Amino acid sequence: TRVLGIEGTAWAASAAVYDAATDEVVIESDAYQPDSGGIHPREAAEHMHDAIPRVVETVLERARERRDAADEPPVDCVAFSRGPGLGPCLRIVGTAARALAQSLDVPLVGVNHMVAHLEIGRHTSGFSSPVCLNASGANAHLLAYRNGRYRVLGETMDTGVGNAIDKFTRHVGWSHPGGPKVEAAAEDGEYVDLPYVVKGMDFSFSGIMSAAKQASDDGIPVEDVCYSLQENVFAMLAEVSERALSLTGSDELVLGGGVGQNARLREMLAEMCDQRGAEFHAPEPRFLRDNAGMIAVLGAKMYDAGDTLAIEASRVDPDFRPDQVPVTWRPQDES
Ligand code: ATP
The missing domain is CATH 3.30.420.40 (ATPase, nucleotide binding domain)
Structure with missing residues (x-):
């Protein structure tokens, strides 16, 4: 074909x-x-x-x-x-x-x-029935196959993950897309306290996005805000991914979506999977x-x-x- x-x-x-x-x-x-x-x-x-x-x-x-x-x-x-x-x-x-x-x-x-976004990871990994974390611009959700459909196990209650990051970077005057710029700036940052919101299998990014804007307006170095934004947002995604693996009994996780190009997100997911004896796969960036x-x-x-x-x-x-x-x-x- x-x-x-x-x-x-x-x-x-x-x-x-x-x-x-x-x-x-x-x-x-x-x-x-x-x-x-x-x-x-x-x-x-x-x-x-x-x-x-x-x-x-x-x-x-x-x-x-x-x-x-x-x-x-x-x-x-x-x-x-x-x-x-x-x-x-x-x-x-x-x-x-x-x-x-x-x-x-x-x-x-x-x-x-x-x-x-999900199937390409299943295709390139060869996994049979993985849980999928879609971390894209306009969306963020966890999917798993059950009875003929991909079920949404958890999702963002407000904005998509990439859009949340992009809104913060627009606020600090950086051009679109913001994700890669936050990733680069985070390398020199230290942790400052920002909101972390997970409710069961769902999560929210609007509070952390507003707090990140505010922190930067308050004079906290942008590198520190970028670092902390990444740490919290990706830890939220890793927490819910782990819960999804545990609920479904699956030992395979695939990543999809543009935010999946971020090395820190991949590192956190790989570490979480490693700790529970699950396999992790992220397709190459072009996919x-x-x-x-x-x-x-x-x-x-x-x-x-x-x-x-x-x-x-x-x-x-x-x-x-x-x-x-x-x-x-x-x-x-x-x-
Ligand atoms: P959707 O697939 O939900 O329609 P989309 O069309 O916006 O989303 P994608 O290509 O999946 O597109 O993702 C684009 C997003 O990925 C943008 O928000 C961008 O900032 C983000 N992004 C790209 N590279 C990185 C990176 N290295 N770290 C974090 N975010 C990134």
């Missing part, structure tokens, strides 16, 4: 071709960079409009080279991210995907972006941040399971939750 994946839920205009025979994933991405502030939905949509045709054409050219015959379609299906994400961006990507599926005369596959590779890889599994989408039923969904997705591509008798 060879799949064209298209991603464009927020900032990354991305296309990929996944070849299941060789397990090769070719990704071409073009990132939207706001001039000021965070992501502006209208500007991000304009970026999709400009960049999607370009990235798609680049990877399709690669797929055409791999065909056995010139009259064969370059891919077996077109997979696209249906949501969750910014409505104006999703609509452009949806339109592009429908048009491509029709012009190539191949089926369309609608992929949930959060399930893709953690938003990318079409994860859409193409899950698209291939869905296509093989016959899970395609009629054009009439292919509306995008900005609030598409991972537990809304019937998991058609895993053996139905798995618990």
